[in-house]
Amino acid sequence: MLLAVDIGNTNVVFGIYGGGSGWPTVWRIETRDEAQDKLSRSLNKHIGDKEITGIVISSVVPFFTHIIARQLQQKYHIAPYVIGPSSYPAIPVEILSPEQIGTDLVANATAAFDMFNSDCMVVDFGTALTFTVIADQRIHGVNIAPGLKTAMKALAGNAVKLSEIPLALPESVIGKDTTTAIQSGILWGYVGLVEKMIERIEKELNKEFKVVATGGLSKVLKPLHDQFDAVEPLLTLEGMRLIYEMNKK
Structure with a gap:
């Protein structure tokens, strides 16, 4: 079985690929919980x-990459394959600025292109909200905005009452109390952000895109689902698997 490890700024996501059964086991730990005893217990x-x-690793946190890769190699006696610029020539999508783009975004693009085999866009609801645009079989560009939780934390600051507000979309766009006012401002605001960004990207490039949403919060903004051709929470893991297999041929 293939173990995929996606190291993000907030969480480390683990997935076990079971062939025809897809990803039967997926779990996450907080990135700061990478201490050897906690990682070992989790595994x-x-x-x-x-x-x-x-083992395949994608990481946007270089310091943790080496720690986790070393622990995994010691435990399973397998050298992990770490996705990076040397991986990109094997994939069917051309990468612009390979030294700068996050490997998670490349994994998303690889999986999306494999899914649609046409111009497509990935909207990833993670620590950051990202739009990865794949046009003419290359990553045309990426847009980055603060993620939903990041925006909520920035607004809440040290105010305990605000930090306890759940990420739940209220029925009304107009808030009636502190909780719904913040929920509406952030969540309905992000609905507008995503809708407008997709619209402007398509207008600027004069193309219609297949759009796939991913990330842990991709199901929170249900009004956006009409904008998406697919919602695939495990898109990044699937892209990592594809990159791993393309480079192991």
Whole structure:
């Protein structure tokens, strides 16, 4: 089985690929919880005696990459494959600025192009809200905005009452109290942001795109689902698998 490890700024997402069964086991730990004992307990809990035959890592946190890769190699006696610029010639999408773009965005683009085989766009609801535009079989560009939780935390600051407000979309666009006022401002505001960004990208490039949403919060903004051709929470893991397999041929 293939173990995929997606190291992000907030969480480390683990997934075990089971072939025809897809990704039967997926879990996450907070990025700061990478201490060896916590990582080892997490792996033992979710993997148990399953046989791991390959490991692929995507990371936007270089410091943690080396720590986690070393621990995984010691535990499973397999050298992890770490996605980077040397991986990109094997994939069907041309990468602009390969030294700058996050490997998670490349994984998203790879999976989206494999899904649609046409011009497409990935909207990733993570720590950052990103729009990855794939046109004419290359990553045309990326837009980055603060993610939903990032925006909420920035607004809440140290105010305990604000930090306890859940990320739930209120029925009314107009807030009636502190909670719904903040929920409406951020969540309905992000609905407008995503709708307008997709519209402006398509207008600027004079193309219609297939749009796929991913990320842990991709299902929060339900009014946007009409904008998406697919919602795939595990798109990044799938892209990592594809890049791994393309480079192992």
